[in-house]
Amino acid sequence: MSRTIQVTFDAHDPETLSRFWAAALGYVNPPPPGREVAPGQDVFAAWHEFLRDVGVPESQWNSSSAAQDPDGDGPRLFFQQVPEGKTAKNRVHLDVRAAPGLEGEERMAALEAECERLVALGATRVERHEPALPLTAGHIVMTDPEGNEFCLD
Numbered sequence: 001m002s003r004t005i006q007v008t009f010d011a012h013d014p015e016t017l018s019r020f021w022a023a024a025l026g027y028v029n030p031p032p033p034g035r036e037v038a039p040g041q042d043v044f045a046a047w048h049e050f051l052r053d054v055g056v057p058e059s060q061w062n063s064s065s066a067a068q069d070p071d072g073d074g075p076r077l078f079f080q081q082v083p084e085g086k087t088a089k090n091r092v093h094l095d096v097r098a099a100p101g102l103e104g105e106e107r108m109a110a111l112e113a114e115c116e117r118l119v120a121l122g123a124t125r126v127e128r129h130e131p132a133l134p135l136t137a138g139h140i141v142m143t144d145p146e147g148n149e150f151c152l153d
Contacts, residue, residue: 007075009146011079011081011082013146014080016122017146018067020145021077025074025077025096028067030068063081066079090148094151095151096153098153099111107137108128108130108131111138111139111152115140115142123142124143125140126140127140
């Protein structure tokens with residue numbers, strides 16, 4: 001029997017990282033339990049209201065957050081606040097499949113366009129790796145707003 005997975009990120013600012021990854025992947029940030037969020041309403045404002053209503057101190061409102069695939073296909077992402085900052089390279093990273101089925105310059109142009117979009121959302125470009133067939137089709141290494149490495153593939 002196969003299992004579904006959740007990818008968990010240690011974070012300084014779970015809400016900001018959750019917003020970034022939801023926008024990067026076309027995911028959504030889920031509403032609070034038993035609450036609906038109207039189109040155009042900020043889901044985090046709804047969370048803050050919910051947490052206030054259930055008595056969670058404001059100092060704990062940004063202790064965790066999540067992002068999930070609206071179609072239910074991809075893994076849920078969970079962001080938990082930790083006191084320490086990132087100190088070393090990730091041992092595991094995400095590959096964001098931004099150019100499936102594309103090759104050569106067409107592929108790299110698609111990766112560059114996605115790179116620009118993600119930089120505008122707060123990511124940082126690290127380096128571009130050119131195609132070297134048959135071993136690699138080319139990719140771009142990036143970091144999210146808290147410095148976690150990922151690749152556009």
